Structure formats: C-alpha cells, structure tokens
Amino acid sequence: MSHHRPSITSLFTIALILTVVLGVVLSYASEEGEAPSSSELGIPRLDKYDSVYVSVGGTADVESHKKFKKVSAILQDTLAKKLKDSDVFQNVSTKKPEQTSASDLVISLSVNKFVYTGGGGRIMGGIMAGKAKLGMLVSLTDGESGETLVESPLSTTSKLKHGVFGGTTQRQINKMTDIIAEEIIAQKK
Numbered sequence: 512m513s514h515h516r517p518s519i520t521s522l523f524t525i526a527l528i529l530t531v532v533l534g535v536v537l538s539y540a541s542e543e544g545e546a547p548s549s550s551e552l553g554i555p556r557l558d559k560y561d562s563v564y565v566s567v568g569g570t571a572d573v574e575s576h577k578k579f580k581k582v583s584a585i586l587q588d589t590l591a592k593k594l595k596d597s598d599v600f601q602n603v604s605t606k607k608p609e610q611t612s613a614s615d616l617v618i619s620l621s622v623n624k625f626v627y628t629g630g631g632g633r634i635m636g637g638i639m640a641g642k643a644k645l646g647m648l649v650s651l652t653d654g655e656s657g658e659t660l661v662e663s664p665l666s667t668t669s670k671l672k673h674g675v676f677g678g679t680t681q682r683q684i685n686k687m688t689d690i691i692a693e694e695i696i697a698q699k700k
Contacts, residue, residue, distance in 0.1 A: 552649055552661060552663040552665065552690075552691070552694050553661050553663055554651060554660070554661050554694050554695060554697075554698045555660055555661065555698065556698050557616060557651075557695065557698045557699045558699065559613065559614060560600065560614055560615065560616035560654075560699070561600060561601040561602065561614040561615075562600060562601060562602040562603075562604070562612075562614060562615045562616065562654070563591075563594055563600045563602070563603045563604070563615075563616045563617075563618060563695075564604055564605070564606070564607040564608075564611070564615065564616070564617050564618065564654075565587055565590050565591045565594070565603070565604070565605050565618045565620075566587065566605070566607060566617070566618070566619050566620070567583040567584075567586050567587040567619075567620045567621075567622065568583070568619070568620075568621050568622070569583065569621065569622035569623070569625065570621070570622070570623050573622050573623060573624070573625045576625055576627065578627040578680075579622070579625060579627075582625070582627065582680060582684070583622065585681070585684055586620060586622075586684050586687075586688065587605050587620070588605065589684055589685065589688045590618070590620070590688040590691060590692060591603050591604070591605050593688055593689070593692035594692055594695065594696070597692065597696045597699075599696055599699040599700055600616075600699065611654030611655065612654055612655055613653070613654065613655035613656075614654070615653075615654025615655070616651060616652070616653070616654060616660075617651070617652040617653075617654055618649070618650070618651055618652075618691075618695070619649075619650040619651075619652065620647045620648075620649055620650075620691075621647055621648045621650065622645070622646070622647045623646050623647060623648060624644050624645065624646030624647075624666055625644060625645060625646070626643055626644035626645075627643070627680050643668070643679055643680050643682075643683055644666070644667070644668045645666065645667055645680060645683040645684070645687060646664070646665070646666030646667070647664070647665055647666070647687070648662060648663070648664055648665075649661075649662070649663050649664075649665050649691060650662045651695075665687060665690065665691070667683050667686060667687060
C-alpha cells in the first residue's frame with residue numbers, strides 16, 4: 512500500500528482556493544459591515560410633495576478634496592435616479608429652481624466626512640488602501656416655507672479587516688442612497 516503525500520504545490524493550490532472563497536464571503540460581509548450608523552432618519556409623511564430637488568455640498572475641508580466634486584455628482588445623481596425610478600414623485604431634479612412651491616421638497620446632503628477609497632486602490636492595496644469614510648447631514652426642507660422637516664446625520668466607515676475585499680466609496684454611496692431613498696419613498700407611498 513503506497514501512501515501519497517500531497518506536494519507543496521497541491522497544498523499551495525488548496526490554500527489559494529480557500530483564500531479566494533474566504534475573500535468572496537468577506538466581500539459580501541463587508542457590504543453588511545458598512546451599514547450606516549443611522550438607519551432611522553425620522554422622515555415625516557411626504558404626501559403633499561410632488562417635486563423633489565436633490566443637492567449635495569460639503570464642508571470646506573471636504574470640498575477641497577480632489578475627488579469630492581466627482582463623488583458629489585455621483586452621490587447626487589444616484590439618489591435622484593433612485594427617487595425618479597420609484598415613480599412616487601412627478602418630478603425629480605438635481606437643478607433647483609429659483610422659486611419653489613408648497614409641493615416641492617428640497618433634499619440637501621451636506622457631506623462632513625469623506626475619505627475616498629476606489630476599487631482599484633482597494634484591490635491593489637488591500638488593507639493599505641485605508642478606510643473609506645462617508646458622513647453627511649441629510650436635510651429635507653419644505654419648498655414654500657423653507658422649514659426644515661428633518662435633519663439627520665448618516666455615516667459609514669469601511670472595515671480594515673476585510674482588506675482587499677473591503678468597502679469602497681462607491682459601495683458606500685450605493686448603500687447610503689438606498690437608505691435615504693427607501694425612507695423617503697416609504698413616507699410618500
């Protein structure tokens with residue numbers, strides 16, 4: 512009876528496969544691990560609003576970041592698209608008119624924490640790419656009176672332990688705009 516011992520190459524191959532499988536599992540876990548620190552925005556009923564205007568700005572230090580202009584446009588367009596695709600508002604725009612009316616809802620996202628981490632940097636640098644951070648103040652304002660209906664902080668930070676499979680700024684944008692859109696839509700339906 513001959514005993515076959517696994518070669519170093521076989522063991523390396525098995526270790527590599529297990530690492531990839533674990534990485535895939537952790538990539539899904541990192542999406543969950545990035546859950547914003549606030550999921551309850553406290554949005555009131557929005558039945559009277561037919562039009563929505565979405566704007567994104569940031570604090571001075573955030574706006575000075577070289578990637579912020581691009582990221583803020585993506586954040587604004589992503590939220591506007593999700594609200595438009597819901598078909599609960601007659602008009603959704605990223606361009607606010609000079610004069611708004613009683614049926615207009617103004618959504619302002621003021622970004623106050625921002626550390627950009629892109630997919631390429633995450634893949635090439637893994638844990639060395641650092642933590643992606645995105646924090647903002649979500650404000651909903653009545654278009655006629657200018658009254659603030661709700662103002663709520665929302666933030667997320669990726670987990671370093673997920674390394675190459677950790678969060679990116681794009682994933683954070685998707686997660687946060689999902690939460691904001693879902694809560695706004697739920698209060699309109």
